[in-house]
Amino acid sequence: MDSSAKDALERWLLLADGNHDGKVTREELTKYLQANNMLVEYWMVYFDWIDIDRSGVVDRQELVAAYQQEKDQIEANTxxxxxxxxxxxxxxxxxxxxxxxxxxxxxxxxxxxxxxxxxxxxxxxxxxxxxxxxxxxxxxxxxxxxTDASTSGAGYAPLEEMHGEIKRSGFNL
The missing domain is CATH 2.30.30 (SH3 type barrels.)
Incomplete structure (x- = not known):
């Protein structure tokens, strides 16, 4: 994922930040997704993946860490x-x-x-x-x-997929 995709995801998560404290809770994300007619269960998988400390809250640091983890894993297997x-x-x-x-x-x-x-x-x-x-x-x-071409995991890039799904949903990043 390039830096523009990462920046777009950061903006998207901040838009979901209902109280503008720089963090997005599961509840804030759920409200945001419902208001934008997006499938809540689908996006919660990504939220849980990004929520590294399992606190139920995602902040910019966790997003950057998840992005770097994904980038490192892709580069190691690509x-x-x-x-x-x-x-x-x-x-x-x-x-x-x-x-x-x-x-x-x-x-x-x-x-x-x-x-x-x-x-x-x-x-x-x-x-x-x-x-x-x-x-x-x-x-x-x-x-x-x-080199991992299993049916559900080959080349799988959660943040890249999330960015693509957001764009396909019609949401303007």
Missing amino acids: VRVNKLTKPYPATAVRITSKRASNSARYYDGIIKKVEHEGGNNYKVTQFNQVNNATQVSSVYGDDLVT
Whole structure:
């Protein structure tokens, strides 16, 4: 997640701060979500993830710490498509690409072949175990490849997802 996404999440959390004390309680967030027709149960998962000390209150420091924790974990388990020097014949991966649209697209599977098509463009052939099929995806060289492609956790970036969901909900950050 880039710093603009982090800044947008900070602004969003501050908007939910009903009493303007620099902290957001579960109750304040619930009221804010309900007022903006957003799914409370969905967002409480993110709130609980960011609430590192489990106090029921999120402040800027916790948001920054959660952001850094996520960034560190992603970097530790991530390479870029242009750094793939060989296929991963036994490891399922997830490629997170922004080539096809403004929002991320995910390509899951075992990498069989990587072809450089010039510039920042690559063609990746993957075997998808779930569909039992081979897929060819056009991606950018700087797209992310994560080595945990389990169905619910591969390349999962909670704050990035939260930022995307906020934007898709129509809320103007």
